[in-house]
Amino acid sequence: MHPAPSIIFFTAASGAGYGLLVFAALAGLIGLVPVGSASGFALLLPALLLVAAGLLASAGHLGHPERAWRAFSQWRSSWLSREGVAAVVSFVPALGLAWAWALDGRLAPLLALATILMAVLTVYCTAMIYASLKPIPRWHHRLVPPVYLGLGAASGSAVGIAAAAWTGAPLLPLAPLVALALLVGWGLKWRYWQSVDTQPATATTADTVGLGDRGTVRLVEPPHTERNYILDEMGFRIARKHSAKLRRHALVAGLALPLVALVLALLLPSAAAALLLSIGAALALVGVAIERWLFFAEAEHMVMLYYGKGAV
Amino acid sequence: MTSLPATPSAKRLGLVIDLDTCVGCQACVVHCKEWNTSSGASALSDTEPYGEEPSGAWLNRVHGFELDDSASGGCGSTVHFPRSCLHCENAACVTVCPTGASYKRAEDGIVLVDESKCIGCGLCAWACPYGAREMDQVAKVMKKCTLCVDRIYNENLPVEEREPACVRTCPAKARHFGDLGDPESDVSQLVAERGGVALMPELDYRPTNRYLPPRRPVPTADQKAALEPAPGGFLGWLDRLLADQP
Numbered sequence: 001m002h003p004a005p006s007i008i009f010f011t012a013a014s015g016a017g018y019g020l021l022v023f024a025a026l027a028g029l030i031g032l033v034p035v036g037s038a039s040g041f042a043l044l045l046p047a048l049l050l051v052a053a054g055l056l057a058s059a060g061h062l063g064h065p066e067r068a069w070r071a072f073s074q075w076r077s078s079w080l081s082r083e084g085v086a087a088v089v090s091f092v093p094a095l096g097l098a099w100a101w102a103l104d105g106r107l108a109p110l111l112a113l114a115t116i117l118m119a120v121l122t123v124y125c126t127a128m129i130y131a132s133l134k135p136i137p138r139w140h141h142r143l144v145p146p147v148y149l150g151l152g153a154a155s156g157s158a159v160g161i162a163a164a165a166w167t168g169a170p171l172l173p174l175a176p177l178v179a180l181a182l183l184v185g186w187g188l189k190w191r192y193w194q195s196v197d198t199q200p201a202t203a204t205t206a207d208t209v210g211l212g213d214r215g216t217v218r219l220v221e222p223p224h225t226e227r228n229y230i231l232d233e234m235g236f237r238i239a240r241k242h243s244a245k246l247r248r249h250a251l252v253a254g255l256a257l258p259l260v261a262l263v264l265a266l267l268l269p270s271a272a273a274a275l276l277l278s279i280g281a282a283l284a285l286v287g288v289a290i291e292r293w294l295f296f297a298e299a300e301h302m303v304m305l306y307y308g309k310g311a312v
Numbered sequence: 313m314t315s316l317p318a319t320p321s322a323k324r325l326g327l328v329i330d331l332d333t334c335v336g337c338q339a340c341v342v343h344c345k346e347w348n349t350s351s352g353a354s355a356l357s358d359t360e361p362y363g364e365e366p367s368g369a370w371l372n373r374v375h376g377f378e379l380d381d382s383a384s385g386g387c388g389s390t391v392h393f394p395r396s397c398l399h400c401e402n403a404a405c406v407t408v409c410p411t412g413a414s415y416k417r418a419e420d421g422i423v424l425v426d427e428s429k430c431i432g433c434g435l436c437a438w439a440c441p442y443g444a445r446e447m448d449q450v451a452k453v454m455k456k457c458t459l460c461v462d463r464i465y466n467e468n469l470p471v472e473e474r475e476p477a478c479v480r481t482c483p484a485k486a487r488h489f490g491d492l493g494d495p496e497s498d499v500s501q502l503v504a505e506r507g508g509v510a511l512m513p514e515l516d517y518r519p520t521n522r523y524l525p526p527r528r529p530v531p532t533a534d535q536k537a538a539l540e541p542a543p544g545g546f547l548g549w550l551d552r553l554l555a556d557q558p
Binding site for chain 2: 064065071076078
């Protein structure tokens, strides 16, 4: 599948934004960060900005962004519509939480819980847009929603602890939460990669033309000599050796380096720690962006069986 | 509304395509483009039609395949395969649509796009395993086969013209149009007689269109004899002698 920059940015940024909302709300509820205007602005402003930027970027993928409001109407059947509705609704508790936290200096527990619920729900909807598509076996996979949630939490908490560090909040209580999110998120992704690499093909060209019981079928004459929308959108190919390399880059940037930054930050004075954690957070976002690029680039659509691919 | 009709329509209009008689001439492709570029809400555009990288939106594409059925006793053949919307009963392209632009008609099962509501997100094309939808690169909306809904009910056309353009134009009569919901219809009878198949039933999209598989050639007695010439001489005499014995 064609890795469109707007969608990669949308899912990576909004995932991190919602992850950061969950991280902040949890940390506030458990009492791991002091509640006040400094921590409120440092944690919740970037979260809301990441979410908003992601949503705006997603509109960039549309042929008619001026009609985007229509996308809120079909929540009964469409995961994309549900995602849009959930994203807008999630702003209500999130803005309320941010208001109480940063301006009134108090934690509103119900708003914090509602924020967590809506953030999880929204990211789940985002993942289901892809996981519900049967013609793309690598997306129609049970681990896709957990991976989206896990990596949102991983990148969001990496940003969260960096933001908390700049306000001078104690890092030791937050560090285990961040390490856990990073390890779980990328652990799930590791499991997903293992699973899709050994996944048997779902269909052959003979199946797609209804001759599966007759023999093997091979394309000899494509319907057109030039590229078309189908090939541009669904005919993206990536060499196996490149994908292996990019998976390593994603793991190093998204998991290994943010973990190293986390451990070192606990040993350093606060200004240096904040700087180091910020670099770690940026790398965590880059790691998820690489992972998301691969999520598209490695996914194969069954329609390519009509265009010369033997099995998908 | 992108929810599918609550009760599947009794009438299920669709195509039956005969892979045995299709000669891959592309006439259906061309007539489809000709009719639908002037009849829809916007043209079926082409970009750079005479340039270096011509591209365009088409609703029907014909692929040429080679079938190797030697393992099941066949002798191999070329199969021309027209590919267009199958007007599925369980159409995921409809349910994934976030705006209600993509819909399935309750009265006859035709799947259509309301271009004025389409935001051009492309999700319906991703949801279709058959590659039936193409984004128009000029109008920025999704295009698909309408089963020539503006021909089949069009009382301004002579009766014989009230069928999809692809069916009307096919010189090999490889394309048939009718109600697949009615077991007595000509198309349903044809499907029953020829063992017509739905594409990839395991995906549960429940396509309406059916494809008739190529016939297996049954050699005549003369052809058999030509393929296996009877031995002459002593062996021939022995062969005839043994064949005559009860």
